[in-house]
């Protein structure tokens with residue numbers, strides 16, 4: 001990919017994301033309750049699912065993981081359900097920011113939807129992750145910070161405590177105008193950069209034990225299968 005222009009490279013990555021997304025919707029069958037992820041890869045998946053609803057008359061119910069994915073699903077006539085009617089989902093499909101080989105541990109939340117994404121993922125009998133090959137890492141944290149969703153009140157205190165978990169930096173996510181970024185749940189996000197996470201379970205325990213933290217972007221022991229689209233084809237990584 002080195003000699004491609006930046007625009008060509010971005011188009012190629014988008015193509016790989018679309019490919020992973022297209023394969024993933026084969027998991028969805030008539031009558032299923034389905035979790036819909038958030039982000040550019042999930043967007044391709046929701047488009048492809050909408051196409052199956054339109055062309056095949058596929059009958060499904062969906063719980064989207066963000067207001068954006070809900071709006072997209074509604075625009076494609078994908079019926080929306082809720083946890084009162086569907087406490088368990090048959091399958092959830094979502095993208096990721098990093099996937100650790102072997103463990104299939106993930107970092108998620110660059111798109112700010114980590115909390116609903118985790119609730120949906122743990123409610124699904126199968127959690128299918130769709131990525132292009134650039135997301136595969138040996139050690140978590142090498143490319144991406146861990147987003148931590150916290151309540152806005154007293155956030156500086158939580159930021160300070162997060163720094164003490166070994167992060168090289170902890171930066172509150174902001175909008176272009178400098179205001180604090182707000183999640184769909186009206187919380188804020190602190191992006192914590194660990195450079196390399198040696199003990200994801202230990203780190204997850206430390207982060208979640210801080211009062212004021214709602215959840216974090218480490219998704220451990222949740223993934224059923226990862227579909228990785230790469231230049232040499234599609235790979236399936238199973239837990």
Ligand code: 5RP
Nearest residue numbers: 039040041095109111112113
């Ligand atoms: C959003 C997420 C996304 O799944 C993750 O950021 C991957 O996004 P993309 O498919 O755009 O690369 O966790 O909160």
